[in-house]
Amino acid sequence: MKIKQLTRQNRSHWVCSAIAEQNAALSVADRERKYAAMAESPYRFFRGTSHLFWADLYKDWRFTFFGGTAASQTWIQGDAHVYNFGAFANHEGEVIYGLDDFDDAIVSDYQYDLWRLAISVVLNAREHARFDRAVIVKALRHLAKGYLKTVTDRDAYEDPSAVHVTADTASAPLKAFLEKTARKESRGKMLRKWTRVQKNGKRVFDGAHPKLKRLSPTQRKAFVQAFNAYQDALQAQRQPACHFFRVKDVVRRERAGTGSLGTPRYYVLIEGEAEGEHDDIILDVKRQDGPAAHAAMSAEERDTYHSVFAHEGERHASAFRALAEHPDQYLGWLQLEDGMYSVRERSPFKQDFPTDRLEAKKDVYRLARQWGQILATEHCRAGRVLNEDAPSTFEQALRDRSAGREAAFIRLLVAIATHYADCVTADHARFCQGLC
Template identity: 40%
Template sequence: MRRATAIGKKVKAKSSSMKDLISESKSYDREGKIIKAIRAQNAFLPEESKFKKYQKMAQSPYIFYRGTNHLFWQDFAGSWRLHQFGGSSWSRTWLQGDSHVYNMGAFKHQGENVCFGFDDFDDSLVADYQYDIWRFAVSIVLDCWDRDLNNSDEIDSALNTFSRSYLLNFRKTIKSKKLFEKRFTSANTCKPLASFLNKTQGKSSRRKMLEKWTSGEQDRHFQLNSEKVRALDIPRREQLIDALANYRARRNKFMGLEQTDKPMEILDVVERLGAGTGSLGNRRFYALVRDIDKQTEDHDFILDIKLQGQPTAYGYLSEEETKEYNDNFASHAVRHADAYTALSDFPDHHLGWVSLENESYSVRERCPYKRDFDTSKLSSKEFLLMAAQWGEVLALKHRRAARRLNRNQDSSPLEKKLKDIAENHLWEFKFFIRSLAQPYAQQVRRDWDAFRLNADTLVAQ
């Protein structure tokens, strides 16, 4: 008994020195961790850019979601959920990395019709295909809420349509030629999307873009606008022009491509301001360029030069995945170019990269036809048509990228496995996506509420 009493006294003495594990605990402080993560993610931004970004994010849970891709990766990277329908070497492909409804839109490059698909590869990387599906599915829920559609059954119907469309596309065997030539145009897409693509084709052109952004003809130059572009000081201007002068030749040499002598004249360079949501505040430039050997109205175009940091997911990858990334890409801008080549419908002949002050910048043509697809006026029926279209587009991108990654134009392990899942586990796959998307969207809304309560404090720090 004495021994027991002594032990009891020791335990009591130890207990009296313990901290309060309930009221003082930060273990489950989601709000505090969210605010800390947002603060860290945007610490490098100037106060003005930070203010503009936070203003955008405060508008709705969906815009907040678009501006906080890092929270998605923080919550899902390496999740046990991956292993139900992937989580293995076969399930890896090039990802868009920030997939959501408004990251698919219209675009057009050299000699093609206006197409629909991804045209933003800043966050692209090689990882499990499910990350793109999960993030896109959550965005479907948030987009519905933005349109005041709150009926859970209707939202589930859209999620079912999206996931079913994605998976069933892998039941079909597609020959290499057809797979790599397929485009989503007004000729082969659903009615609301076809109408949008036709309008974009009719309303947009390179000449209209140049009239919006530039002045003059022979001595064409950018129109300075304090909200969108501003002039560069002379040292930065000269540095950028020097970097661009031979970027195509350096790119071709690095990639082992045939050297082509296509002279170009750089007419003007400016800094681009206020673009994007997640990338708002990142250093970005526009260059006005003239192809000297072209004698048509298309001989002038705009290059978009954008600072490329590590993709958002990078900070949440496993040690093995981080090493693979570092071993395979000479810079973040080279990774961007590789992703663009793997995921895009056709090449941008101006795609490349430059180095400025030891930082890597992607180079690509500013597309005159780039335009977001507005979902705000869609009927319930039209939204379901678009959900099926989004699933089909995402499946094609993943499938094509997996073959390129596998260095096999005819097939890939990803296709074979997803064909089996489509044939034998379609119901379970749809249920899984539903059970993930709506609850996580609700968490995004709670995180958004916490953000709005702390937004003023975040700007000041």
């Protein structure tokens, strides 16, 4: 007997097995693209392996220090990292900055979002090799303080829906970023990127674009039928957008994202509300396979989860409405043969903050604090949706758990973020060495 084969309880084997299982359903080409992206850096690896984070930390006993109760739960983003914050336009036309991806959103303890965001801050800063450990640790402290102060200082009657980050309310460096985004981005620019106007004057998607793929007549027919059902559902809800719906074109969106790379996705071009050449709207239709946290749940938790949500499209929409400051007026879902898909508008102002251009330490600290403030605001907003009868339940729970222990709260976040970032870096090295 080979005694060493009695156990496979080692990090390399477990990580490699988990990655292989997670990506088994991808095509060979998509898997190769995703693995190539994950190999670029520990941060890209972290983004592509959220299932490892949940498997490692979902039952981590340390979350009981400042949470671990029913009251400390809220809707969380589920895959919080610095590039899941971004600029976009709300339905009032303002360019705002906040969480912009709710594919992994779920009701759970707030700390999972805070921990994952803090880990990403470490990995992102290390990737650019511009800041030493002291700067990174100080940035984490600003993140923790920004989050904690925003939650615990909130008045019980203050409406978190009234708080949002625009060029007028943000401080540097977000202020300059949002001003530039509003100035340089537009619906016309987005349409020029993804579409073209035919000789007959009809706008369609650019079939020559490397990230777009035409559907076969059979695929298009099936998609349009599903889309009509989605449209009927919006009309039943009397959504304001419904009266000007007209599908102009639909294509498959290829090679998008990191963690979601290979997930089926479509772009739909519809007639805009206003008159003019550049008013058309692109809808992003993406298959929802469930949050990464689902695999880490117990059987009892999964049973409860499935009793609450009829399908993943409903979960995504519920999370979006709870967390987002101004939910998308096109928000909904449709069902295709291979699963349930979310529907939302692709914002013309969709942009990520370029963290690789940060040079001044003070900008790093300010940005980290603002990330903490934004995450806290969205957690508070979602907590009030979740606890309609006692809207300040979430805020009060964190006040109770952190009162007089603010320094310990910060120390715990710094320790978890730096230690787990080291673990991710080691896992990434194994992955790049071909051990997976």
